[in-house]
Amino acid sequence: MKELLARLAPYGKYAGIVGYPLFYLFCLALFASFTFPYDKLRDRLVASFAADQRASGGHQELQIDALSGYGLTGVRMTGVTLLSAPAEPGKPPARLVVDEATVRYGLLSLLFGGADVDFDVMAFGGEARGEYGSRGKDKAIDVALESLDLGKIGPLVQLLGVPLDGKAGGTLHLSMPEGKITRASGDLSFESKGTAVGDGKAKLKGALALPKIDVGTLTIAAEAKDGVLKLTKFIAAGKDLDVQGDGRVTLRENVTDSLCDLQVRFRVNDAYRAKNDVTKSLFGAPGSTAPPLFDLMDPKIKQAKRADGFYGWSARGAVSRLEFFPSAH
Secondary structure (H helix, E strand, O other), X not given: OHHHHHHHHHHHHHHHHHHHHHHHHHHHHHHHHHHOOHHHHHHHHHXXXXXXHHHHOOOOEEEEEEEEEEOOOEEEEXXXXXXXXXXXXXXXXXXXXXXXXXXXEEOHHHHXXXXXXXXXXXXXXXXXEEEEEEEOOEEEEEEEEEEEEHHHOHHHHHHHOOOEEEEEEEEEEEEEHHHOHHHOEEEEEEEEEEEEEOOOOOEEOOOEEOOOEEEEEEEEEEEEEXXXXXXXXXXXXXXXXXXXXXXXXXXXXXXXXXXXXXXXXXXXXXXXHOOOHHHHHXXXXXXXXXXXXXXXXXXXXXXXXXXXXXXXXXXXXXXXHOEEEEOOO
């Protein structure tokens, strides 16, 4: 021990030179986190989002119940709600609710000339976690999704008009040269297990209750190159329903302005159509020539019917203003 102390003695004079400034910086960060005006920061974030929406002609509203510190370099937000204009007049606005979100800045990355932000979001009964980083002008984002409850994603349920079940997860990786998402490359994978539509109580188009449809496992995969996200797989082959899809999304700096050109096809299987009197009336009994009620609910539905029994739809426009058109080809 004496020999060790003797060897370290020449360096003792540097302890104060280095130690005191580090201790000062630690105390500064610690007390700043306790005294920082987080309420004003919350109000500033909400006001900035509203200003961006007005400037871009958007119709979304951001609400944050509370914002506080998280560690020495992060923040925690609770009760985050994003309200969007309803898809149809007279309906309530679509709500995306995040129970809790934490964001933390990585100090160590600064030593290597970069900047990393870790985030963790608790929402829809599951979790999304990941990292957003930059090296020079280039940026990248990695996201992992776990155990999301599709039935808790308000805009999606509102779009379908009937209850939705399924536990979903997936990953997203994008590299953005010069920080531009319009030049992004990467990949996306998404899988929803136990997917089902309807519950036998909620009425489809307000006309007839839709018995539960087993969609099974829905799998989506896509690759991004030069700012275009192309679907390479979109399929589900459940007991009651077959789903297929393809298309692309042209990415924009404001993600909600990204342009979609997607095609989705689905077919109700004979076993489900013959399940009971309700399904026979709604989708037509196998072999019957009588027009099913589903085709009569909306002229567009009949236009979407193909000769192979699939209903084809095209989804076009910006993500925030997506429109659906029948596509029987």
